[in-house]
Each structure stands twice: as structure tokens, then as C-alpha cells.
Amino acid sequence: MKEIKAGLLGFGTIGTGVVKVFQNNCQLLEERLGARLVLHRIADLDISTDRGVSLAPEVLTTDAAEVLDNPEIDVVIELIGGYEPARTFVLRAIENGKHVVTANKALLALHGDEILAAAAAKGVDVMFEAAVGGGIPIISSIKENLCANNFRSVFGILNGTCNYILSRMTKEGADFSAVLKDAQDKGYAEADPTFDIEGVDTAHKIAILIGMCFGTRVKFEDIYTEGISAISALDIQFAKQFGYKIKLLAIGKKDNGQIEARVHPTMVPLNYPLADVDGAFNAVRLVGDFLGPAMLYGQGAGMEATASAVMGDVMAIARNIIAGIGSRTPAMAYRPEAIQQLAIKPMDEIISQYYLRFGTEDRPGVLAQISGILGRHDISIASMIQPERKEGGPVPIVIMTHEAKEANVRAALTEIDALEVALEPSRLIRIENELE
Amino acid sequence: MKEIKAGLLGFGTIGTGVVKVFQNNCQLLEERLGARLVLHRIADLDISTDRGVSLAPEVLTTDAAEVLDNPEIDVVIELIGGYEPARTFVLRAIENGKHVVTANKALLALHGDEILAAAAAKGVDVMFEAAVGGGIPIISSIKENLCANNFRSVFGILNGTCNYILSRMTKEGADFSAVLKDAQDKGYAEADPTFDIEGVDTAHKIAILIGMCFGTRVKFEDIYTEGISAISALDIQFAKQFGYKIKLLAIGKKDNGQIEARVHPTMVPLNYPLADVDGAFNAVRLVGDFLGPAMLYGQGAGMEATASAVMGDVMAIARNIIAGIGSRTPAMAYRPEAIQQLAIKPMDEIISQYYLRFGTEDRPGVLAQISGILGRHDISIASMIQPERKEGGPVPIVIMTHEAKEANVRAALTEIDALEVALEPSRLIRIENELE
Numbered sequence: 075m076k077e078i079k080a081g082l083l084g085f086g087t088i089g090t091g092v093v094k095v096f097q098n099n100c101q102l103l104e105e106r107l108g109a110r111l112v113l114h115r116i117a118d119l120d121i122s123t124d125r126g127v128s129l130a131p132e133v134l135t136t137d138a139a140e141v142l143d144n145p146e147i148d149v150v151i152e153l154i155g156g157y158e159p160a161r162t163f164v165l166r167a168i169e170n171g172k173h174v175v176t177a178n179k180a181l182l183a184l185h186g187d188e189i190l191a192a193a194a195a196k197g198v199d200v201m202f203e204a205a206v207g208g209g210i211p212i213i214s215s216i217k218e219n220l221c222a223n224n225f226r227s228v229f230g231i232l233n234g235t236c237n238y239i240l241s242r243m244t245k246e247g248a249d250f251s252a253v254l255k256d257a258q259d260k261g262y263a264e265a266d267p268t269f270d271i272e273g274v275d276t277a278h279k280i281a282i283l284i285g286m287c288f289g290t291r292v293k294f295e296d297i298y299t300e301g302i303s304a305i306s307a308l309d310i311q312f313a314k315q316f317g318y319k320i321k322l323l324a325i326g327k328k329d330n331g332q333i334e335a336r337v338h339p340t341m342v343p344l345n346y347p348l349a350d351v352d353g354a355f356n357a358v359r360l361v362g363d364f365l366g367p368a369m370l371y372g373q374g375a376g377m378e379a380t381a382s383a384v385m386g387d388v389m390a391i392a393r394n395i396i397a398g399i400g401s402r403t404p405a406m407a408y409r410p411e412a413i414q415q416l417a418i419k420p421m422d423e424i425i426s427q428y429y430l431r432f433g434t435e436d437r438p439g440v441l442a443q444i445s446g447i448l449g450r451h452d453i454s455i456a457s458m459i460q461p462e463r464k465e466g467g468p469v470p471i472v473i474m475t476h477e478a479k480e481a482n483v484r485a486a487l488t489e490i491d492a493l494e495v496a497l498e499p500s501r502l503i504r505i506e507n508e509l510e
Numbered sequence: 511m512k513e514i515k516a517g518l519l520g521f522g523t524i525g526t527g528v529v530k531v532f533q534n535n536c537q538l539l540e541e542r543l544g545a546r547l548v549l550h551r552i553a554d555l556d557i558s559t560d561r562g563v564s565l566a567p568e569v570l571t572t573d574a575a576e577v578l579d580n581p582e583i584d585v586v587i588e589l590i591g592g593y594e595p596a597r598t599f600v601l602r603a604i605e606n607g608k609h610v611v612t613a614n615k616a617l618l619a620l621h622g623d624e625i626l627a628a629a630a631a632k633g634v635d636v637m638f639e640a641a642v643g644g645g646i647p648i649i650s651s652i653k654e655n656l657c658a659n660n661f662r663s664v665f666g667i668l669n670g671t672c673n674y675i676l677s678r679m680t681k682e683g684a685d686f687s688a689v690l691k692d693a694q695d696k697g698y699a700e701a702d703p704t705f706d707i708e709g710v711d712t713a714h715k716i717a718i719l720i721g722m723c724f725g726t727r728v729k730f731e732d733i734y735t736e737g738i739s740a741i742s743a744l745d746i747q748f749a750k751q752f753g754y755k756i757k758l759l760a761i762g763k764k765d766n767g768q769i770e771a772r773v774h775p776t777m778v779p780l781n782y783p784l785a786d787v788d789g790a791f792n793a794v795r796l797v798g799d800f801l802g803p804a805m806l807y808g809q810g811a812g813m814e815a816t817a818s819a820v821m822g823d824v825m826a827i828a829r830n831i832i833a834g835i836g837s838r839t840p841a842m843a844y845r846p847e848a849i850q851q852l853a854i855k856p857m858d859e860i861i862s863q864y865y866l867r868f869g870t871e872d873r874p875g876v877l878a879q880i881s882g883i884l885g886r887h888d889i890s891i892a893s894m895i896q897p898e899r900k901e902g903g904p905v906p907i908v909i910m911t912h913e914a915k916e917a918n919v920r921a922a923l924t925e926i927d928a929l930e931v932a933l934e935p936s937r938l939i940r941i942e943n944e945l946e
Binding site: 289367399404 | 530540647649650655783807814823839840848
């Protein structure tokens with residue numbers, strides 16, 4: 075029976091999951107593939123830690139070259155993470171004619187063009203299902219079965235840490251900082267959580283999905299990104315009163331040849347399937363011209379779900395090797411020469427509904443002042459809550475708008491914040507009501 | 511540029527959708543594929559009806575042979591439906607060395623073995639994403655990216671008509687017959703709805719998914735199938751009180767080398783993602799040993815969503831043709847020689863939680879009698895509702911059990927139904943509480 079040999083770079087959590095698939099599901103992989111899949115070498119600087127899997131000693135090495143330059147290895151699985159040495163290693167693997175599977179969204183967001191161009195030149199595959207949405211087969215679905223669709227939009231809940239924090243805030247009525255602290259104590263959030271909670275990780279991932287759905291190159295730095303650290307228990311509570319949940323939503327839309335690409339806390343209707351994606355789960359919602367709306371949901375991270383996605387890619391490459399062909403489906407779902415550079419719509423020009431919360435003095439006429447300013451900026455009010463007045467402190471006024479232009483909303487808020495009666499900066503959360 | 515030619519059999523609703531993809535998304539298909547995809551011939555007995563798409567006259571024919579025996583055609587798309595002549599045509603297309611794409615679940619459920627064996631012998635592909643779950647890319651996901659998983663279970667809401675009726679009954683508190691009548695008037699249900707509402711269509715579909723997930727052959731007639739026609743507004747209302755929704759669920763499980771394969775109305779927890787799949791939407795929930803739980807959700811039927819799935823398959827075949835290879839991934843996700851004939855667990859042996867509703871005389875001691883019989887059959891009660899007694903008619907007693915063996919529940923119900931106080935046959939609805 076034919077043998078296909080893989081080499082692994084990075085023996086961390088996901089790497090250990092990959093080893094487990096090779097070991098536990100060895101027979102299954104063979105029954106589905108008709109060939110034997112072998113994990114030939116694992117390179118990591120630390121090969122002494124016990125990861126709970128037993129391996130023949132010759133499999134482990136501290137020298138990445140034993141994977142990268144090994145003529146027996148067909149597929150290199152890169153699970154080091156970060157930019158370097160991951161970039162150098164991946165380019166060297168490609169240069170050596172090896173196919174690459176990676177879970178590294180940061181690498182792809184920043185060096186994707188360079189890596190994919192090198193792979194195309196060499197005729198090898200670079201696959202990265204595990205980079206977005208953990209075990210969810212979103213990338214393969216866009217590339218393969220959904221590929222007859224012109225996509226109109228792609229929305230994602232793509233960061234487990236943020237979703238876990240927001241879900242707990244929603245359930246417990248707790249404040250951000252308290253939940254973050256607890257999540258860090260339990261190991262669900264990093265000691266330095268900036269990358270997750272400020273939306274950077276989510277932006278890396280939506281950059282990939284937007285590229286694949288719309289056939290365009292999105293520069294990571296052009297994606298408007300706003301994290302969840304300013305979300306308060308109060309906003310979550312008001313959202314619920316209006317029939318919404320707050321999610322860190324990654325949004326991609328295509329309209330008139332322009333792209334919207336943004337990541338920010340977003341109110342989604344409670345009866346919207348995305349609203350039920352809680353805890354560490356991820357989901358991607360797509361709308362295609364023929365498909366209509368669809369959603370793929372699953373575990374967004376973790377050793378095992380991510381290993382499932384990595385191994386799905388390894389299997390796809392193995393099928394190509396068995397068939398005697400190189401790359402069969404373009405890495406970004408469009409042939410490289412068909413990929414465009416569509417303009418990203420400036421944030422000022424987006425149209426959305428808005429949740430606005432003001433903290434003002436408890437004085438007659440305040441609402442008239444605020445609604446007057448909104449009206450002069452062409453912002454019409456859909457509904458409003460002014461809770462019972464309590465002793466002391468600012469009084470909240472909460473307004474849900476109809477569709478309005480972001481620039482107008484920003485200008486109105488600047489004016490309102492300058493009012494004498496405004497006791498704290500206004501809060502703005504965008505609403506996504508697309509039901510189709 | 512290379513041209514790949516498809517021929518279509520059956521110019522009905524879905525066929526029209528397929529024509530629209532070819533016409534509207536012609537450039538997109540080319541940008542993704544790097545070749546031109548052409549719809550060369552369409553065969554239908556009726557070629558005079560205006561379907562709202564304009565076609566060159568030479569494309570249309572009433573003679574299926576112009577598709578089946580046409581040496582220029584690479585891929586035959588079978589959208590006739592039913593058993594014959596679909597079976598004969600598909601076998602003839604395969605014999606002529608053509609790849610086949612079909613949406614015909616009935617054909618696959620009954621003649622799948624014969625058709626797939628013929629295709630394997632000839633080295634051509636038979637693909638059928640559109641046969642299960644409309645536009646949802648479930649079949650390609652099981653075959654491709656999720657293929658490194660040993661699946662533990664596969665659940666599906668797979669029939670739009672049933673789900674529409676149950677959703678409206680749930681929302682409106684209406685009875686089955688009233689909603690069915692209205693659905694028929696609106697064209698959402700067939701004049702003879704037996705095939706849908708008695709679960710036959712759902713059983714055809716889960717037979718396919720079970721085969722692909724577990725690597726076994728499931729005979730359609732071995733699937734326990736119970737439709738939704740006996741579901742009452744009362745059951746839906748009680749379900750809600752206990753925190754459940756009633757769905758027609760297709761269930762596949764693998765346990766100790768045995769398969770569970772059944773279709774029946776099922777109570778699912780309200781906070782379970784499947785509970786939110788309403789109306790004409792379909793969903794499939796999978797649990798894999800590495801993937802964990804995942805769900806794919808989308809439109810389960812309709813011209814456009816189904817055409818999206820058909821064309822996804824056509825694109826996959828086109829990629830193989832361009833690469834110069836035949837079948838790359840086995841049709842049923844396992845190589846034919848690895849497919850087993852796992853035993854289906856008899857319904858008597860399944861373990862489930864149960865919702866039981868009795869209609870009895872309003873007399874002291876009735877509950878003691880019923881709970882006594884349940885206890886003697888090793889069925890323990892998890893919770894109970896005995897609503898306020900009204901004048902006249904049977905008094906409902908509703909019991910939710912802990913896990914029990916189906917045979918024991920059946921035996922207990924026979925005994926209870928024979929009691930003098932039992933005024934109507936007892937009702938049984940299974941509960942699916944698997945949260946992982």
C-alpha cells in the first residue's frame with residue numbers, strides 16, 4: 075500500500091491533537107484514503123516534555139531541517155504559530171516541493187500573498203482550514219461545494235475567548251473585567267489577552283474569508299477593528315430589552331464592487347441563528363446568490379477540533395498525491411489571476427442601524443436636545459428607552475436608530491458629547507439586522 | 511480555454527435553477543475553475559413551457575439519448591427524480607463513461623449500491639450533495655474536510671415540509687391537520703403529502719448520511735420511521751413547558767459496532783442549536799471524535815439552494831477532469847472495499863428518555879397505578895405534569911422519564927392502555943438530550 079509521509083513543525087497543543095488523529099484513527103484514514111498516512115518526523119525545540127502520546131524516538135527531532143529538507147516527506151504541517159520562523163520554514167518547505175498545511179492565521183493575514191505565490195509557482199498546495207473557525211469546514215466549503223455562488227455577505231463569530239466572555243457577561247450580568255479575570259484564571263484567556271479581546275485575531279480570520287468569498291485581496295490593516303473591552307453589563311442588558319444579543323462579529327459584505335470589512339461588537343437579533351452561538355463555539359454565516367443564507371457552527375478552537383481541520387487538509391493533499399496531481403483547487407477559491415483588488419468602503423460611508431447610549435444630567439429637555447441633534451444629522455429614531463431615574467450619577471438614555479450613515483452618527487455624537495448636560499461619553503454599538 | 515460540457519436531464523424547478531447558475535454565474539465559475547463550463551443539452555419531455563430562462567433552441571431536446579449518448583458531454587446532471595427512468599438513464603450515462611450529478615435521494619436509497627458499483631467499475635464519479643439538505647454542504651464536508659473523524663452520531667432535520675408544519679404548529683398552537691391544509695393551499699406541501707409527513711423522504715436522506723458517517727450499508731427498509739401526523743398541539747405545548755421543541759429528527763448513532771438508524775418526532779432541548787432550525791430550513795448535526803459537535807444549517811430545498819449544491823458537484827467533477835483524473839474521493843466517503851454491513855440495533859433495544867402522555871379518567875389513584883406499572887418495567891420518572899382538571903373528557907397525565915429501554919416502555923404502555931381508567935391510547939415521543 076502506498077505511504078504518504080507528513081512532517082510536523084511544532085509539538086504544542088494542536089500538534090499533540092494531530093499526533094492523536096494519526097495514532098487513534100490510523101485505520102479509518104486508510105479506509106477512507108486507500109493509502110497509509112504516516113507521521114514521519116516531528117520537530118520542536120522541546121522534545122522532552124511528556125505530551126501523553128508515545129512516539130518512536132527517531133520521530134522526534136529538535137532540528138526543523140529534518141522535516142523541511144527531508145526528501146521522504148510529502149506534506150509539512152506548520153503548527154508553530156506567529157510570524158517567524160513560521161514564514162521562513164513554510165517558504166523553505168514550498169521551495170523543497172512540499173505541500174503545506176497550516177493553522178497560522180496571523181501568518182496568512184500578513185504574509186499570505188508571498189506564501190501563496192511561492193506555492194503557485196512551485197505547483198504545491200498550501201491549505202489552512204484550521205486557521206479559521208477551528209473544526210468548522212468553512213474554508214473547504216467555500217472552495218469546494220459552495221463555489222458556484224456569488225457571495226453577498228460573510229459574518230463570523232471567530233474568536234472563542236471573546237465569545238466566551240460575552241456569553242458569560244450575558245448570562246451572569248457580570249462586567250467585562252470580572253469575567254476576563256476569571257477567564258484568565260481558568261486558562262480560557264491569555265495572560266495578555268489584547269490580541270483576542272481587541273479583535274485582532276478575528277480580523278486576521280475575516281481577512282481570509284473575505285478574500286475567498288469575494289475574490290479580492292484584503293490588507294489586514296484596512297479592516298476596521300474594535301474589540302469588546304468597552305462593552306458594559308448595562309449595554310448587554312439594554313440589548314436584551316430590545317431583543318438583541320451582543321457578539322463580536324466579523325463582517326464582510328460585497329456591494330456594487332465595494333467591500334465592507336469590519337470587526338466590532340454587534341447587536342444581533344435573538345432569533346438570529348448567530349445569537350445562539352455561545353461560549354467557545356464559533357460560527358460563520360454566509361449568504362450566496364443561489365445558496366441563500368447558511369451557517370456552519372462548531373468548536374472554534376481546542377486541540378481536537380483544530381486537529382480535525384488540519385487532518386482534513388492533509389487528507390485532501392494525500393488524495394491529490396495518490397491521484398498524481400498537484401494543486402487541484404486554488405488556495406483562495408479563485409485562480410490567482412482572477413483575484414481583484416476591490417476597494418474597501420470607508421467606515422464613514424457604511425450604513426447601519428445603531429444602538430446609542432448617553433449618560434446625561436437628569437433635567438427636562440435633554441431628550442429634546444439629543445433627538446434634535448440626531449434629526450439634524452438625518453438619523454431617525456426607531457425606539458428609545460429612558461429607564462427610571464435613580465439618585466445621583468448620569469441618567470442613561472438609550473436610542474435605537476433606523477438605518478443611518480456612520481459619518482452622520484459620528485458627527486451627531488461629537489455634538490451631543492459636547493453638550494453641557496452630557497456627563498459621560500456616548501456609546502455606539504452597531505446592529506446587524508440582515509435576516510435574508 | 512478548456513471547455514467542460516454538461517447535459518441536463520429534467521427541466522423542472524431545480525433544473526431551471528441549474529440553468530440560472532450556468533447563465534448568471536458563468537464568469538464566476540470560470541474565475542474559480544480556470545475552464546469554461548457549458549450546459550450543452552437539456553432533455554425534458556416538455557420543452558415548450560416558458561421557464562423564464564432563454565436558451566438557444568438547439569440546447570433543448572425531448573430525447574434523453576441526446577444527453578446520454580452524446581460523446582461531447584462529460585457530466586450528466588440527473589434531475590428527473592423518482593426511480594424510473596432515472597435509474598436506467600443514470601446507469602446508461604455511467605456505461606458511456608460520463609460522470610453523474612444527481613439530487614435524487616429516493617434513487618440512491620433504493621438503487622445506490624447498484625449505481626455506485628457501476629460507477630466504480632467505470633472509474634467515473636457519482637455525486638449527490640443536493641440529495642440531502644438542499645444547499646447545505648454536508649456530503650462534501652463528510653467526504654472531504656471532516657474525513658479524519660470517527661463519527662459518533664449524525665442528527666438531521668431533513669424535510670422542509672415537516673419542519674414548516676411543526677414550526678407553524680409550535681408558533682401558532684394550531685393542530686396538524688389545519689396547518690397541513692394551509693401548507694397545501696400555499697404549495698408548501700404536496701397534494702399527497704404522505705412521502706414527506708410520514709418520514710419516508712427523511713429516511714431516504716439519513717440512510718445516505720449514516721452510510722457516509724459510519725462506513726456501513728443501511729437498507730432503507732431497516733430504518734425505523736415514524737411521521738409527524740400524530741403530533742398534537744397539546745404535545746407541542748407540554749414540550750414547551752418542559753423546555754423542549756418537537757422536531758422530526760433523523761438519528762444515526764454508532765455504538766459498539768452497532769448502528770441506530772431511526773426517524774421519528776423527537777423532543778430537543780430549546781437551547782439546543784437544532785431547536786432553532788425553523789420553517790423550511792434544514793440542519794445536520796454531527797459529532798466526531800476529534801471535531802466534537804458541529805452543525806451545518808441552510809435552506810433544505812428550493813430551486814436556488816438545491817442548484818447551488820448541484821453546481822458544487824459539477825465544479826468538483828470539472829476540477830478532476832481538468833486535472834486529468836477520474837474519481838478522487840469515494841462516493842460514500844469510504845473506499846467500497848472498506849464498507850461494512852454493521853447491524854442495526856432493533857428498536858426494542860434502544861435507550862432513550864421518553865415523553866409519555868396518558869388520557870385517563872379523573873379519579874384518585876390513577877397516577878399511582880401508572881407510576882406503579884412504569885416502575886415495574888424499570889422506567890423511572892424524571893418529572894410529571896398533571897394539569898388542572900377540566901369538566902368531562904380524559905384528564906392528561908404527562909410524564910418525562912429518565913433513560914429507559916424502548917421494549918420496557920412499550921410493554922408498560924400496553925399494560926397502561928389496558929387499564930380501565932385509560933380513556934385514550936397513550937402517546938410516546940422520544941427525547942434527545944445529547945448535549946455533547
